[in-house]
Amino acid sequence: MASVAASIPIATPFALPSSSVPEDDGQRGLFRTAWDFSFRMVLRYIKNSYKDDPFRTFLEVCLIAFIIWYMTKQKYNIGNNEIQLSEKEIDELVDEWKPEPLVPELTEFERETLDKAVLLDGPNGIKVRLATGNGKPILNFASYNFLGFIDNPDFGAHAIETLRKYGVGSCGPPGFYGTLDVHMELEKQLAAFVGHSSAILYSQAFTTVLSVIPCFSKRGDIIVADEAVSFPIQQAISLARSKVYWYKHNDMADLERVLKDVNMQLADRRGKNALPRKFIVTEGLFQNTGNISPLKDLVELKHRYKFRIILDESLSFGVLGKRGAGLTDHFNVSPHEVDLLLGALSYAIGSSGGFCCADKDLVEHQRLSGLGYCFSASMPGILAVAASDAIQALEANPDNYLLSMRENTALLQTLLKRIPGLQVECSSESPLMHVRLTPETLVRMKRSGGAWTKTDIDRVLTELVEEAQKDGVLLTRAMYVDEHERLLPNSSIRICVSCAHTRKDIEKCAHAVKSAVNRVTSKKR
Known part of the structure; x- marks a missing residue:
């Protein structure tokens, strides 16, 4: 009977499966002692924690209830809530829909500027032909061709050879x-x-x-x-x-x-x-x-x-x-x-x-x-x-290019500064010049709509460019992306001098600017 009783397993709280308990008797006893001690520590912690803190007990019960609810609730409530529209209603919605523009709408002046953009009929250089002109070449004072290298014929043969090689x-x-x-x-x-x-x-x-x-x-x-x-x-x-x-x-x-x-x-x-x-x-x-x-x-x-x-x-x-x-x-x-x-x-x-x-x-x-x-x-x-x-x-041969460019620069600056109502901004050595109408000239023009805005001044300068173009001189108004400029420069016409311009070309440019200023400023606003 003793041997039979020894073979009967004794039921204990939280008994572990036999497969998880070590087979050795000494190790089994040590493991059960550690398990019982841990279980008593957990019970003691729970008892002491909730002894005088009913709010904590309530909060954790609510948390456990929420976890159970969240784990058992339906994750996606797929319902048939689609609104059935008739063909007529669909057509009406399509007709009413207006997509946002990909780019901002152009203002009236921006559209005018775009429509008047100059297109060249042929290569760029000291003299160019306009696609919208009468076919006659006009002097180009709008390009940064300071040394005349853009249309220099000496570089053509080597360029063609390089093109065929690379x-x-x-x-x-x-x-x-x-x-x-x-x-x-x-x-x-x-x-x-x-x-x-x-x-x-x-x-x-x-x-x-x-x-x-x-x-x-x-x-x-x-x-x-x-x-x-x-x-x-x-x-x-x-x-x-x-x-x-x-x-x-x-x-x-x-x-x-x-x-x-x-x-x-x-x-x-x-x-x-x-x-x-x-x-x-x-x-x-x-x-x-x-x-x-x-x-x-x-x-x-x-x-x-x-x-x-x-x-x-x-x-x-x-x-x-x-x-x-x-x-x-x-x-x-x-x-x-x-x-x-x-x-x-x-x-x-x-x-x-x-x-x-x-x-x-x-x-x-x-x-x-x-x-x-x-x-x-x-x-x-x-x-x-x-x-x-x-x-x-x-x-x-630096003198061949630089001296001629500087002589032309000095001559054109001198001639432009003599024109009444015109202001020239640049260093004396700079072949890049910004010219604009003086404030006094704008006041004398007596704009009827009130004070001059930047757009109004830009329109006047555009007229100056068009008038000079009629006299055979191509100029350009300095343009900027206004909203992206930290310090927006004052409106101006940009003039670039080249060493390839002759003295006659410089004098023709100054005369065209003077005539354009006289014609534009004499108009009533």
Whole structure:
């Protein structure tokens, strides 16, 4: 009987299955002792926790009830709630539906401007034919053809040879299979011409600055920029997501004030955060004003307040300096004083694309981090060769291009400043001029509808352009994306002088502007 009783299992609370209990008697006893102790601890915890806290008991009971309800309720209540519409009702709803426009509706003036856009019948150059004209060539003072390279016949044969050798495109970014030997040769040529250590080539002029500034200035860094910088630079600064400070246009006293304030703010939080990178961003020749940056003062302030300079020489490259090498050449300042020197090949050089000259380490960093370099197809070989030929021609005989351009610039500025009622804004060395009617002239025109608005002034300037066109001179009104400009420039007519213009061409342009001003300002408003 004893052996039989020993073989009968004893029922215990929360008995475990025999398969989960160790077979060894000593281990089995130890395991059961631990289990009983744990069970008593849980009961004691529950008893002590809810002894004098009925609210907690109620809350947890509600929580358990909610969990049970949530787990058992129907997850998706699929019901037949579809509204049945007749064919007539469907047609009425379709007729009433008006989709949102993909782009904002054009204003009346914007539509007028678009309808009057000038179309060329043939190639661009010093003289062009208009698709809407009488077929006669007219003088072109609207293109950035400062050195006359756009229609230079000396570059044609080499361009055709390059086209047959490389085709019309590289079909790939530089980092893969888009780099050609002509690209590397042009980079070396640009670095040597500017006088910097190294250079990198971008396939689009617009995206050059959009790539370079965000490549080096990140969130938390500091940018101090001239308030009159061009639209591409404004967009590049926005993409950088850095802390931005603006100083008055070409005002070195205001720039120094901003630099002092920035350094004082950094001194107050020194030790709390890592020191940010600090940049001064400006243009060599300002597209919106025609003024030239005082580079020597910028370099002095750079060293005094420990900043770096990013200089956009898109318009000054090929225009300023004894050799046409840009602002550093113009002021006889070492290019190494400019940390990042940007330029465009689509203005004076008459090709396409852009470049950045800097120390070798900074250039190599762009090959890995410059978005416009890494993710854009490289420049077509024909455009690289065209730019190389233009730079080579400028190096071989700079006086042949630069002296003529500067003589034409000085002559046209003198003639335009003599025209009553006209105001000329630009530096004396700038072949890019902005001309506008003086405030006194606008007052004398006596607009009947009240005060002059920007649209009203733009309409008057458009009339001036049309009147000059009747006299055989092509001009253009400076246009901007108003809502995206931080400091919207005053309305103006933009005039560009080329070395290929003759003295007779310059005099004809001035006479056409004077006649247009007289005819337009004499009209009643």
